[in-house]
Amino acid sequence: MLRALNLEPQKCTGCLQCELACSYENEGVFNPARSRIKVFNFHDEGRFAPYTCTQCEQAWCLHACPVEAIVLNTATGAKEVLEDICVGCKVCTIACPFGTVNYNQDSGKVIKCDLCGGDPWCAKACPTGAISYVDLDNTGLDRMRAWAQQRPAGPASYNTPQSPTNPTDFTRQN
Amino acid sequence: MAWTQNVLRVNLSSGETVKEPLNMTWADSYLGQRGLASKYLAEEIDPAVDALSPDNKLIMVTGPLTGTMASTGGRYSVVTKSPLTGAIACSNSGGFIGAEIKMAGWDMIIFEGRADTPVYLYLENEHAELLPADELWGTSVWEADERLHQKHQDPLIRIACIGRAAEQGNLYAGIINDLHRAAGRSGVGTVMASKNLKALVCRGTRGVGNLKDPLRFLQAAEQGKRVLAENAVTGQGLPQYGTQVLMNVINEIGAMPTRNMQDVQFEGAHNISGEAMHEPRSSDGQPNLTTNAACFGCTIACGRISTVQKGHFTVENKPEYWGASGGLEYEAAWALGSDTGVDDLDALTYANFLCNEDGFDPISFGSTLAAAMELYEMGVLTQQDTDGVELKFGSAEAVTRAAELTARGEGFGKVLGLGSKRLCEKYGHPELSMTVKAQEFPAYDPRGIQGMGLAYATSNRGACHLRGYTVASEVLGIPEKTDPLATDGKAELVKAFQDATAAVDSSGLCVFTTFGWTLDDIAPQLDAACEGDWTTEKLLEVGERIWNLERDFNLKAGLTGKDDTLPKRLRKDAAKSGPAKGMVNELDNMLPRYYEIRGWTPQGELSAETRQRLNL
Numbered sequence: 115m116l117r118a119l120n121l122e123p124q125k126c127t128g129c130l131q132c133e134l135a136c137s138y139e140n141e142g143v144f145n146p147a148r149s150r151i152k153v154f155n156f157h158d159e160g161r162f163a164p165y166t167c168t169q170c171e172q173a174w175c176l177h178a179c180p181v182e183a184i185v186l187n188t189a190t191g192a193k194e195v196l197e198d199i200c201v202g203c204k205v206c207t208i209a210c211p212f213g214t215v216n217y218n219q220d221s222g223k224v225i226k227c228d229l230c231g232g233d234p235w236c237a238k239a240c241p242t243g244a245i246s247y248v249d250l251d252n253t254g255l256d257r258m259r260a261w262a263q264q265r266p267a268g269p270a271s272y273n274t275p276q277s278p279t280n281p282t283d284f285t286r287q288n
Numbered sequence: 289m290a291w292t293q294n295v296l297r298v299n300l301s302s303g304e305t306v307k308e309p310l311n312m313t314w315a316d317s318y319l320g321q322r323g324l325a326s327k328y329l330a331e332e333i334d335p336a337v338d339a340l341s342p343d344n345k346l347i348m349v350t351g352p353l354t355g356t357m358a359s360t361g362g363r364y365s366v367v368t369k370s371p372l373t374g375a376i377a378c379s380n381s382g383g384f385i386g387a388e389i390k391m392a393g394w395d396m397i398i399f400e401g402r403a404d405t406p407v408y409l410y411l412e413n414e415h416a417e418l419l420p421a422d423e424l425w426g427t428s429v430w431e432a433d434e435r436l437h438q439k440h441q442d443p444l445i446r447i448a449c450i451g452r453a454a455e456q457g458n459l460y461a462g463i464i465n466d467l468h469r470a471a472g473r474s475g476v477g478t479v480m481a482s483k484n485l486k487a488l489v490c491r492g493t494r495g496v497g498n499l500k501d502p503l504r505f506l507q508a509a510e511q512g513k514r515v516l517a518e519n520a521v522t523g524q525g526l527p528q529y530g531t532q533v534l535m536n537v538i539n540e541i542g543a544m545p546t547r548n549m550q551d552v553q554f555e556g557a558h559n560i561s562g563e564a565m566h567e568p569r570s571s572d573g574q575p576n577l578t579t580n581a582a583c584f585g586c587t588i589a590c591g592r593i594s595t596v597q598k599g600h601f602t603v604e605n606k607p608e609y610w611g612a613s614g615g616l617e618y619e620a621a622w623a624l625g626s627d628t629g630v631d632d633l634d635a636l637t638y639a640n641f642l643c644n645e646d647g648f649d650p651i652s653f654g655s656t657l658a659a660a661m662e663l664y665e666m667g668v669l670t671q672q673d674t675d676g677v678e679l680k681f682g683s684a685e686a687v688t689r690a691a692e693l694t695a696r697g698e699g700f701g702k703v704l705g706l707g708s709k710r711l712c713e714k715y716g717h718p719e720l721s722m723t724v725k726a727q728e729f730p731a732y733d734p735r736g737i738q739g740m741g742l743a744y745a746t747s748n749r750g751a752c753h754l755r756g757y758t759v760a761s762e763v764l765g766i767p768e769k770t771d772p773l774a775t776d777g778k779a780e781l782v783k784a785f786q787d788a789t790a791a792v793d794s795s796g797l798c799v800f801t802t803f804g805w806t807l808d809d810i811a812p813q814l815d816a817a818c819e820g821d822w823t824t825e826k827l828l829e830v831g832e833r834i835w836n837l838e839r840d841f842n843l844k845a846g847l848t849g850k851d852d853t854l855p856k857r858l859r860k861d862a863a864k865s866g867p868a869k870g871m872v873n874e875l876d877n878m879l880p881r882y883y884e885i886r887g888w889t890p891q892g893e894l895s896a897e898t899r900q901r902l903n904l
Contacts, residue, residue, distance in 0.1 A: 127527075127589035129582035130384075134357045137495060138506075144356050145391060145495025147444070157467065158611030160578030160593040239357070241513065241587035 116191045116250040119227075119234060123163035125244035128155050132164055135239035139230055148218065150227040151236045151245075164245055166236070167214040167227040169193055175226065178209035184226075191250065192229040200224055289498045290352035290817040291315055292395050296416055298409060300483050301342060301401030305409075305416040310395050316820055317903065319827075321351035322378045323794035323834040325367035325396060329376065330837055332398075335845035339371035339475075340482040342402035348389065348448070348488065349397075351796025352818050355390035355496035355584075358509045359516055360798035362387040362584025369845065370474040371482075372459045372652070372707055373725045373750040376841045379462065379476045380754070380793055381448075382583030382591075383469030388446040391492025403484035408436070411490045421486040428452055428695070429464045430645045436489055448488045451646030454481035456697020458705030460652035460728075468614025468644040469583065474727060474749050477647050505816035512801075512809050513587050519804030521764070526590035526800065527580055529562030531618035534731075536561050541763060541772065542866020543736030544622070545729060547629050547681050548658035549722045549855075552733045552863045556631025560621050564633055571597045576633050578612040588800060592616060594637050602638035602688050614644050619753075622731035623654025624691075628661060629681035636684075639691040646695035648705070655728035656708040657690050659720050668715050675699040722858075725750035725851050734854065734873040735863040737762050739770070739778040741873035742882055745852045746782065748838035754799060756785035767806060773867065775874045779881035787831035794834060833902045836886075840894055840904060849892025852879060 133149035141148045151166035173193045176184040183199035184206060186192075195215075200223040206215045207224060215226040227234075229247075237247040248255070293310040311328075318324040325347040337343045346368040353361040364386025370377035389397065392413050399409075406421040424432045429451040436447055446466060454461030454477035461477035462470045471477075499505050516522040525533040538544050539557035546554040558564060565577040574597070582589035594615025596603050603609040616624075616637055624636045624643075643650040657679075663669040664679035671678065677689045677700065693701025703711060708728050712721035722729050727750025734741030739758035747755040758781050762772035770781060788807055792799050795814060807824040815822040853859075858873045883890060887898035894904070 127580060127582035127586075129586050129589060130584055131357065131587065134585060138357065141495065143495030143497030145493065145497075146387075147391065147493035148495065157613070160581075160595065160612030162579075162581070241359075241517065242589075 117232070117247050118169065118191075118250040118253055119166060119229070119237060120246045120248045120253045121164050121166070122244050122246075123161065125242045126153060126162040126164055127242055128153055128162035129241065131239040131241060132236035132245055135235035139235040140225070148225065150214075150225055164236075165214070167193070168212065169227070169229070174209040174211060175206035175215045178205045180205060187228070187231075190229045190232040192227070194228040195224055195226055197221070197223050289500065289819055290356070291320065292390065292393050292496075294394050296394050296397045296411070298397060298399050298416065298418070299401050300399060300403040300407065300418070300485060303403075303418050305418070307414070317830065318834060318837075319352065319791065319794040319830050320395065321349050321354070321363065321365045321794045321796060322367065322380070323790060323830060323837075325349035325365060326376060326378065326834060326837055326841070328396070328398065329367050329369070330841050333369065335369065335376075335841045337369060339369040339374065339479060342400075342483070344369050344479060344482075346399040346476070346479050346483060346485075347396055348399075350386050350390045350395055351794055353813060354796035355387040356499070356509070356796070356817060357506065357585065358797060358813050358817075359513045359587040360583065360585060360801050361796050362586065363796050363798055364389060364471075365793065366463055366471040366476040368476055368479045370476070370749065371478050372475040373727050374845055375725055375749055375847060376838050376845075377474035377476055377749055378793070379471035379473050380799070381463070381465055381469050381471040382586070382798060383466035384584045385446045385448045385465035385469075385488070385490060386796070387584040388490045388492045390496050391494055392490055393492065393494045397488070399480075399483060399485060402482065406484045406486050408485065408487040408489060410440075411488065413492060413494055424486050425455060426452065428645045429647050430467060432487060433467060436487065440489065442491060445489050445491045447490075449647070450477045450480050450486060451648070452696050453646045453648040453694060453705065454478050456702065456705065457481075458648050458694065458697060459707045459710070460649040460705070462647050462649050464644055464647045470644065470647070470649070472649045473651065473752065499817045500819055501816045505813065508812040508816050512805065512813055515809055516587055516801060516804045521766070521803035522588045522801065523804070526588050526803070529565070530580065530590045530592045532562030532565060532592065532616060532621060534618045535621060536563065537763065538732060540866075541736055542863060542868045543733040543763075543772070544626055545722070545731060545733045546626050548627060548655075548662045548720065549729065549733060549857055550662070551865070552736055552868060553865050554626040554629070554631075556629070557626060559631040560616070560625040560633050560636060562618075565592065565594065565615065569597055569634075571599060576637060577615060583798070586798065588798075590800060596634045596637050596641070600634040600638070601685075602635050609638060609641060613641055616640050619731050620650040620654075623651045623728075624687060625654075626731075627654050627658040628687050630684050630687050632684040635688050639688050642688075642691040642695045648694060651730055652707055652728040653691070653694055653704065655722055656704050656706075656711055657687065659708045659712050659722065660704065661686070662720055663712070663715055663717060668717060673700065673703075719856055722855055723751055724854060725847065727751045732759055733863070733868075734858055735871050736866060736868035737772045738775050738874060738878070739772070739781050741854055741858065741875050742778055742782045742878040743785070745854055745875055745879065746786075746882060748835065748842060754789070756782050756789060757799070757802075758782055758785050760785070760803065764803070766803060773871060775877040778878050779885055782878075782882060783885055786835050787828050789831070790834040791827040791831035794830065829902075833904065836894055836898065836902050836904055843893060849883075852892055
């Protein structure tokens with residue numbers, strides 16, 4: 115089963131543990147400046163949101179690369195950068211609509227999320243569950259469950275159809 | 289190795305910036321952050337120096353775990369001699385600037401001398417440059433932050449900055465980083481202003497690595513996070529209510545300083561509590577609290593982000609205050625609210641915004657204002673003194689107007705900027721100043737929590753809850769419950785808390801972890817990260833050494849055992865209500881024993897034997 119990183123901004127506190135974990139796994143140092151996942155702070159709104167590569171099926175970065183340095187890992191579904199082949203031309207950074215492929219001045223190569231080979235450190239490090247690694251085909255499962263939970267209490271019945279009248283408040287419950 | 293082993297020395301008089309190796313012998317004896325910078329300060333300046341002269345130095349310092357994945361590993365401290373107390377000052381802050389300094393490759397930055405004209409330090413990894421700040425002088429922290437981001441065209445820079453309060457000589461001005469985190473107490477921002485230094489602008493992309501045993505460190509950090517998550521205070525209470533979880537608790541036990549500490553319970557406490565911050569307002573149906581927020585690397589996330597209702601009298605027609613920003617922590621809510629008798633949550637939130645916007649300590653401000661209110665109600669101060677503000681207890685207008693004046697250092701705000709001691713002396717009533725060593729009390733009345741009386745009296749930076757938080761034991765039962773109304777065993781309890789806290793403050797971690805952690809949880813993380821053997825025993829020894837070094841600095845600065853005291857009100861006027869009704873603080877029952885177990889003389893001086901034992 116392939117999995118995907120599931121990001122739930124309403125649970126994010128902006129602590130950057132994901133960035134520390136990502137940079138440590140990939141670079142061997144704690145260094146948010148080299149993290150493949152970034153947390154954004156929308157200060158005046160009081161909101162935080164983590165963001166990273168969604169591993170597009172038809173990946174713009176992969177198709178744009180002139181030297182075929184970005185390849186599909188069939189075991190994880192991740193599009194991975196082959197450092198030995200990357201020439202640092204940055205065309206992929208232009209091609210990606212989401213900005214999740216970026217250049218690294220220190221190495222002269224590009225960096226992007228590779229799902230840590232199927233064991234993403236950001237998800238393991240997140241203290242609030244804002245980042246999880248779930249079944250690729252069921253990233254909506256938790257939200258579906260939350261809606262399903264709106265079903266009125268009491269025994270199931272075939273003749274009293276009811277729809278949720280109070281949709282779940284998706285702002286973070288503090 | 290955890291330390292970067294690099295010190296940046298910035299001579300503001302000459303404009304030179306020099307890179308130096310960290311003194312690793314001192315690092316082994318003082319760990320980092322508070323301890324290590326205190327050692328540098330004690331070695332480099334004459335403790336008797338005028339705090340606002342170019343001869344004083346200002347040190348921004350990280351700990352060995354700052355910038356690592358250890359939970360809360362983002363702290364930094366500012367160490368200098370305080371203009372408020374004349375004692376050594378160490379103010380600790382979270383947010384993100386500490387980790388950024390470390391990511392840029394520095395353990396500490398030592399500022400010395402004084403620039404001829406306003407400057408700020410731009411630090412990008414090893415590149416350090418003093419740039420002109422003439423156009424930033426006279427702006428608030430928030431405005432300077434925005435302009436610096438625009439100027440450098442870099443959304444990822446982190447900024448620590450002083451506001452107009454510091455520039456105007458307010459003696460309890462702090463240094464604000466990341467818009468609303470603060471090295472808040474003892475006037476460290478005032479010292480920064482005296483050096484004509486407006487801001488530190490930092491960008492670090494080097495990262496923190498080179499730990500002694502990385503795998504063991506990751507395991508120890510993970511184990512530590514699990515303990516915090518499973519603990520009721522750090523796993524539930526703090527994320528849910530922030531430090532404001534304490535408002536109702538402390539009020540219940542009758543230790544809520546109210547109306548300049550005339551009372552020990554506040555009838556409006558619930559209205560300004562953490563619980564109230566969650567309740568929908570009658571005005572707009574929204575709660576005061578917008579979200580909680582974490583500092584760098586923190587898995588607790590106690591920070592409050594609040595929004596004031598747009599139609600509230602404080603922000604009506606002022607859209608610049610309609611956005612979310614740093615909300616009330618317990619100390620700010622108490623000082624701005626309970627001590628002034630005000631229970632208008634949005635008014636206090638607005639006043640707190642002003643404290644952040646222009647960088648002044650809400651504890652000292654609220655307490656100073658409370659003293660002024662008492663003087664006003666006695667008739668000593670009149671509206672002629674207060675620029676027409678009716679300084680009555682319970683007046684939200686008085687609190688917010690006074691905060692506006694203090695933020696800019698205008699009129700009566702300039703007088704409030706003197707702090708409680710100087711203000712009360714100026715008007716002939718020194719007995720009304722609720723201070724120790726000229727620093728204002730925090731939110732725990734020592735008549736209802738006896739050990740805190742001793743902790744305040746002996747604190748090396750004046751009245752402070754963060755130097756020895758025996759509230760944890762006396763009220764919350766952490767690590768074990770003691771009777772808050774008893775004095776037996778409190779000397780030992782205070783010493784244990786003071787020493788342990790000095791070690792935590794030197795590590796790069798947040799002291800709030802100690803609601804869930806003991807040094808036994810911290811030592812394995814330090815030991816895996818740092819060269820040397822970092823056991824609990826060694827940390828306690830280092831903590832005790834730091835405490836005595838600070839004490840020694842203060843004695844050389846001219847303070848004596850006579851300064852280890854409390855205002856008469858707390859020693860003679862009994863609590864009027866609550867569990868401590870009829871009680872005063874029995875400091876005299878605890879202080880001699882405290883000196884004895886500290887290894888000090890009956891006059892409170894370090895004995896030769898103590899100096900030798902601690903290698904001072």
